[in-house]
Amino acid sequence: MISYSASTGGFYDSRITDVLPKDAVEISVETHAALLAGQAAGQRIVAGAGGVPVLEDPIVDPYDERLARWRTTAELSSVQLRLALRGRADIAEMAPLAAAFPEAGNLLDLVQRHVATLPADDPAAVIWEYATRFVRGDADTATLFSAATGVDDAWIDALYDRVLGTMPAA
Numbered sequence: 759m760i761s762y763s764a765s766t767g768g769f770y771d772s773r774i775t776d777v778l779p780k781d782a783v784e785i786s787v788e789t790h791a792a793l794l795a796g797q798a799a800g801q802r803i804v805a806g807a808g809g810v811p812v813l814e815d816p817i818v819d820p821y822d823e824r825l826a827r828w829r830t831t832a833e834l835s836s837v838q839l840r841l842a843l844r845g846r847a848d849i850a851e852m853a854p855l856a857a858a859f860p861e862a863g864n865l866l867d868l869v870q871r872h873v874a875t876l877p878a879d880d881p882a883a884v885i886w887e888y889a890t891r892f893v894r895g896d897a898d899t900a901t902l903f904s905a906a907t908g909v910d911d912a913w914i915d916a917l918y919d920r921v922l923g924t925m926p927a928a
Contacts (some may be wrong), residue, residue: 764805
């Protein structure tokens with residue numbers, strides 16, 4: 759027998775324990791399996807009427823939703839990206855590259871020096887040379903701003919927002 763407790767949010771199997779919370783309600787093995795499948799698909803298990811567990815869609819923060827949408831659609835042209843990088847002299851933000859190329863004068867110079875060291879068929883080198891636009895959520899952009907640059911999502915967000923001014927406010 760499987761039971762669910764609203765107060766603990768947990769399941770209890772009578773084959774394992776005979777100590778149950780006072781509010782535990784019995785559910786079928788099939789219901790338990792369906793609940794776990796729903797949870798694996800992103801839903802939440804919550805107590806319904808009488809403490810019986812039910813599936814509920816996750817609560818989504820509207821800001822998180824807007825930010826996720828922006829991160830898949832914000833787009834810079836190749837020229838916008840290069841000008842934004844050229845205008846930034848704070849190369850220390852890209853710590854690993856800055857250490858490798860201390861003579862770089864700005865972020866554009868730093869990125870170009872880094873790309874010049876890559877094999878010609880490296881995806882980042884190809885993207886840098888031939889891409890005409892950089893969509894924030896594309897794998898291409900992620901490849902270009904890989905872990906080697908030392909920047910994170912917040913840095914990339916700020917770069918796009920500086921140019922576009924469209925990042926949603928919290």
